Amino acid sequence: MLKLLRPAMTRILTPLGTALVSRGVGPDAVTAFGTTGTVVTALVMFPMGHLWWGAFIIGLFTLLDLLDGVVARLGGGGGSTWGAFLDSTFDRVADAAIFSGVAAYLVLNEQLVLAAVVLFCLVAGMLVSYVKARAEGLGLTCDVGLVERPERLVVGLCAVGFSQFWEPLLALGMVLLALGSAITVVQRVVHVRRQTGELHKQTGER
Numbered sequence: 222m223l224k225l226l227r228p229a230m231t232r233i234l235t236p237l238g239t240a241l242v243s244r245g246v247g248p249d250a251v252t253a254f255g256t257t258g259t260v261v262t263a264l265v266m267f268p269m270g271h272l273w274w275g276a277f278i279i280g281l282f283t284l285l286d287l288l289d290g291v292v293a294r295l296g297g298g299g300g301s302t303w304g305a306f307l308d309s310t311f312d313r314v315a316d317a318a319i320f321s322g323v324a325a326y327l328v329l330n331e332q333l334v335l336a337a338v339v340l341f342c343l344v345a346g347m348l349v350s351y352v353k354a355r356a357e358g359l360g361l362t363c364d365v366g367l368v369e370r371p372e373r374l375v376v377g378l379c380a381v382g383f384s385q386f387w388e389p390l391l392a393l394g395m396v397l398l399a400l401g402s403a404i405t406v407v408q409r410v411v412h413v414r415r416q417t418g419e420l421h422k423q424t425g426e427r
């Protein structure tokens with residue numbers, strides 16, 4: 222759903238991308254900087270209880286995940302295979318750090334049930350991405366689902382950040398995210414099953 226915002230975000234980020242390209246900054250540097258910033262912020266600020274500032278700063282760093290693609294395209298060649306691999310792999314590293322940081326905060330504050338829900342969100346989010354990567358590796362498509370990465374980030378970071386001001390929001394956001402991510406895994410598996418069903422009809426393959 223949020224991917225509908227991609228053209229607008231690309232337009233907003235293009236002047237910054239142009240400035241970076243003209244100074245010789247490449248897309249891999251942007252990817253690495255954004256991921257490092259996210260990981261350090263999540264693993265330092267969340268366990269210390271700085272939920273608002275942690276979520277806010279991570280929100281800015283994750284926007285670099287849109288900027289790296291802009292820089293890659295402006296730099297010519299339309300992006301590289303290595304860059305696409307690095308981008309997706311580092312997304313998983315950033316997601317792992319965000320949810321681990323929140324879980325660490327909850328464990329330190331003895332909210333073990335909510336920590337388990339957050340870990341469920343982490344695993345379900347990874348599964349959402351894995352199913353797509355595996356499907357695409359097999360030559361299928363899997364660009365569907367209710368809660369893709371931008372939705373996970375916006376819902377997750379807003380729930381964490383604003384819970385500094387209204388505590389129940391963290392539980393509410395994480396439970397919604399857990400349900401949404403589980404539904405998305407099912408949607409993607411069903412989408413793959415439909416395609417393999419079609420293949421079966423055409424080729425006799427099961």
Ligand SMILES: CCCCCCCC/C=C\CCCCCCCC(=O)OC[C@H](COP(=O)(O)O[C@@H]1[C@H](O)[C@H](OP(=O)(O)O)[C@@H](O)[C@H](O)[C@H]1O)OC(=O)CCCCCCC/C=C\CCCCCCCC
Binds near residue numbers: 383
């Ligand atoms: C006080 C008001 C608070 C308001 C908070 C809301 C602020 C919202 C600000 C910006 C909204 C940005 C929306 C961005 C929409 C982006 C749409 C898009 O297409 O994103 C795609 C992009 C990159 O995708 P990739 O192709 O590079 O990545 C793929 C993806 O990882 C796939 O994952 P999967 O879906 O399968 O799990 C992989 O499968 C694939 O391999 C991989 O290639 O998007 C991103 O991933 C980055 C999105 C950035 C979202 C920024 C979120 C910032 C949000 C909130 C900050 C809130 C902080 C809290 C307090 C803030 C107060 C201001």
Ligand SMILES: Nc1ccn([C@@H]2O[C@H](COP(=O)(O)O)[C@@H](O)[C@H]2O)c(=O)n1
Binds near residue numbers: 249294299308
């Ligand atoms: N270091 C990078 C990062 C990205 N790319 C290219 O951009 C595409 C992803 O764009 P987003 O706007 O979704 O981040 C990716 O598939 C690559 O083609 C790159 O080349 N190098």
Ligand SMILES: [Mg+2]
Binds near residue numbers: 285287289
């Ligand atoms: Mg990117």
